[in-house]
Amino acid sequence: DGGITQSPKYLFRKEGQNVTLSCEQNLNHDAMYWYRQDPGQGLRLIYYSQIVNDFQKGDIAEGYSVSREKKESFPLTVTSAQKNPTAFYLCASSSNPGLQPGHTFGSGTRLTVV
């Protein structure tokens, strides 16, 4: 079955440490996204990529970095510059927005700073 796989499901980060969240899709979607969800908050856009080898900052990109070397993969690195990284991170993908604007989401990664 096609879908998006995020790993790990839970991740613990020490202060000053960089961590990378994995996101892989086999839906043949061009666009991929990273959103952050905090309790009682709406999803906020971190980075997005409409095509391979291109990505753009979203609303809260500071302290994060991404790459898009393959169509299927869009990993997110949470750097030590992100001061409040504890949150639920969601990866999503979509095909041509004009044809199919809905997002398909992964099951999320819960990141906790220890």
Added chain:
Amino acid sequence: SQKIEQNSEALNIQEGKTATLTCNYTNYSPAYLQWYRQDPGRGPVFLLLIRENEKEKRKERLKVTFDTTLKQSLFHITASQPADSATYLCALDRFLDSGYALNFGKGTSLLVTP
């Protein structure tokens, strides 16, 4: 700035009744409005999309209305079941400089009791 508002208070209803959730938006002229379901600890799942030129959309027990004059969408679940208990998110399209993403409301929690 663009704002999406959903009822912050949880909605509790009895099994078999119709649940009605509200999504209001301001400073916005969306081409699409979408509804997602999110279970605890999971990623959102796309339910329905309605376009600006559509007044109503149905899918099985779900019905969505879209009033661009009132800037409001109503999401109805008829003959509700305990399995419908979840958080429901409203999302509107946003066209960015280099692509497309979604703006999400904070969601409304629905609890259906037997």
